Amino acid sequence: MNIYDISKKAGVSIATVSRVLNDSAKVSAATRQRVLDVIKETNYMPNAFARSLGLNSMYTVGLLCSDPSDVYQAQAVCYLERELRNHSYTSMLCCTGGRLEEKQNYLHLLLSRSVDALVFIGSHFIEQSDAQNSYIREAAKKVPVFILNGSLEAPNVYSVLCDDRKASFSITELVLSRGARSPVFLYRALSYSGRRKLCGFQDACQEHGIFVDERHLIPAPGDIPGTCLALENLRDTGIIFDAVVAADDELAVGAVKYAQKKNLSIPEQLQITGYNHSVLSLCSTPELTTVDNRIEYMCTAAVSLLMQVFEGKELPSMTMYSGFIVEGGTSRPGK
Amino acid sequence: MNIYDISKKAGVSIATVSRVLNDSAKVSAATRQRVLDVIKETNYMPNAFARSLGLNSMYTVGLLCSDPSDVYQAQAVCYLERELRNHSYTSMLCCTGGRLEEKQNYLHLLLSRSVDALVFIGSHFIEQSDAQNSYIREAAKKVPVFILNGSLEAPNVYSVLCDDRKASFSITELVLSRGARSPVFLYRALSYSGRRKLCGFQDACQEHGIFVDERHLIPAPGDIPGTCLALENLRDTGIIFDAVVAADDELAVGAVKYAQKKNLSIPEQLQITGYNHSVLSLCSTPELTTVDNRIEYMCTAAVSLLMQVFEGKELPSMTMYSGFIVEGGTSRPGK
């Protein structure tokens, strides 16, 4: 069943059928109705591939995330998909994992499918060495590229992010102002946002006259038991700490587990802060003090900006929002 | 840059270029090399839309989930996408939410894009009233449909699931054998797997001579505070319970929060079990006793079955695996 069949049954030309399908201006009400009747009656569905070929677009956006099992990324995927759908775009999802090569493969895949735009979820995609980001720049020559929670200076690349440096500064500030003297920073990787968070942490420490060296910056393997172990090891090497500022909620939960294992009371003996305000922060006991970086808002904003790019508007290359602190029971109460 | 440009530069016909691209049999080594050189040199990428039109397929599978922010669904999405990608298929993701109408819209969308198959993640898609599932049956007339953790008897519909009834029976059995006398069942919705879990719970109770009526079957709103509240209300109505068998980990965490709020010791005064063995079960303190329903395995299996369907093989309409229990600290220790 194709457009010719419909045109025959309705006694019109294929052009008219096409016009009806795309409800283009000039079709008489009578003709339109006749065509619509036939379409309904035959259950006709236009062929998406042929349509794409003509229009050179499938109204599809490529979504790249490293791992949607990460609660935070999953939320982003969900919100982005919803917003895109509201604008009649479908989402092609790619879960790249962490390896650069794999990311590049996926990018190539999406471009070969001629997606209309790309959204990178999370700062995992921005490598420290700028040369390694060239693949993103290349992609941006073909389609607009959006980066959530990461930033890259390049034509046709737009960043939407939370001011992680500021939020990290504030939350470090919070535990310091409530008595912490030897905080450590727990991170998964020094991705773009990881580095920003680290900056905030260091700045806050400096402002409080607290000396921080690399022994206070703890890379964690990522999962909860591993994080717990990393902190145990840290303690065994003789580093004393009374606060853990974690780069995400899962790491913070690892710190909670560590405290429980070592019988340290939270927050009296150990203050802990997370990041993301994910469901994990609520699962933890006590609930985490964490940063809400407004992921839903960021996703809505990103898609809305994307649509503007499609419309040919000029856009700022970076849009930055502020997160806010949600106080749970892992930091000492304020006055 | 299209296949004609390449053919000119290489001094061959477009047919030959096409043959090289699809590394089809008969092309002389010399010609092939010449064409490949031109392709490399020009950075030529075949047009995906034109290709799809010819082949009538984009090698794309539609993935439908209600909400990937649900950790369990997110994992499934991730594994499915990975496996599909390994078989050279891309994934079109749809997050439908819970409303039937929205699910149908999404289904229609995917079909209009001519995906090669559909995978429904989670049993949310199988309605209790069979008539409401007709939209899935309709879809199955066009493309093969896979259902993860749900089941529907229909041509071209294949179910891959964990034996939830059995697992739920076992885990209920576990808390009963360890002293629980008045368990309640906590669920989110009576979806296909929800109903199976309920059956397992009831059967185990019956076998232990424990009377269960509907007051012991607690629908929870879903989120943690809401679940906590639901249990408080239950207690206020005078229902005594010493075990909570929850249909998923998040609900179980709600029960943990309830116990903590009411100062009930876990597992002495209240045993709690979850379901899914998600990261939430590890975040909780104590860690949950829960069911691992082998989501990764199920996803791998589903995709492998899907590929067999594409190859035209006959397949059983249902493939069922057994889950297993992971003991945490929310159930009393065995002897």
Next chain:
DNA sequence: TTGTAAGCGTTATCAC
């Protein structure tokens, strides 16, 4: 307002 016909860039079927 409607119809004709020329793309869009492939794949696939024939001949040669």
Next chain:
DNA sequence: GTGATAACGCTTACAA
């Protein structure tokens, strides 16, 4: 082995 050429099913000038 290779090359014409006809699909594939739509959109869209341009004509009428």
